[in-house]
Amino acid sequence: MAYQKGQEANNPAYPPQQAPPPAYPGPPQQPYPTQTQPYPTQPYPTQPQGGYPPQGQAGPPPVVVQQPTTTTIVTTQVQTFGDNPAVTKCPNCQNTVTSVTGRECGGLVALVAVAICCVMWPCFWIAFLIPALYDVSHTCPVCKYRLGYHRKI
Numbered sequence: 001m002a003y004q005k006g007q008e009a010n011n012p013a014y015p016p017q018q019a020p021p022p023a024y025p026g027p028p029q030q031p032y033p034t035q036t037q038p039y040p041t042q043p044y045p046t047q048p049q050g051g052y053p054p055q056g057q058a059g060p061p062p063v064v065v066q067q068p069t070t071t072t073i074v075t076t077q078v079q080t081f082g083d084n085p086a087v088t089k090c091p092n093c094q095n096t097v098t099s100v101t102g103r104e105c106g107g108l109v110a111l112v113a114v115a116i117c118c119v120m121w122p123c124f125w126i127a128f129l130i131p132a133l134y135d136v137s138h139t140c141p142v143c144k145y146r147l148g149y150h151r152k153i
């Protein structure tokens with residue numbers, strides 16, 4: 001009887017001291033990982049992924065480069081008028097029309113008339129009979145807007 005009581009008294013005393021350690025690591029490990037995960041993962045990955053991919057894959061940049069080239073073409077479309085009627089867009093009525101030409105006495109007619117007058121003055125009026133010496137005016141047949149003027153000199 002005495003040995004049994006002594007063994008029972010010694011054995012239960014040692015194990016209780018070694019047992020408590022495993023109880024501490026359990027509770028502190030659970031709360032930390034759960035709290036730290038939600039904060040860094042949610043806000044950071046969603047914002048940068050949404051903003052960067054569209055800029056790298058964007059096709060629009062090349063389209064923007066083509067726009068200035070089209071504007072330069074518009075500026076180069078300067079209508080030049082000659083002796084014959086020309087098809088052009090009237091800036092006043094916005095219609096694409098064939099200009100109506102008209103002769104106007106310009107500087108070349110006067111210059112030739114003076115030149116002829118120096119050689120044989122009675123024949124100076126011949127200069128007014130030459131259509132090629134007259135300036136040509138181009139007008140819109142719809143609104144009579146003056147589209148252009150072709151000067152010989």
Ligand SMILES: [Zn+2]
Pocket residue numbers: 090091092093094095140141142143144145
């Ligand atoms: Zn017009």
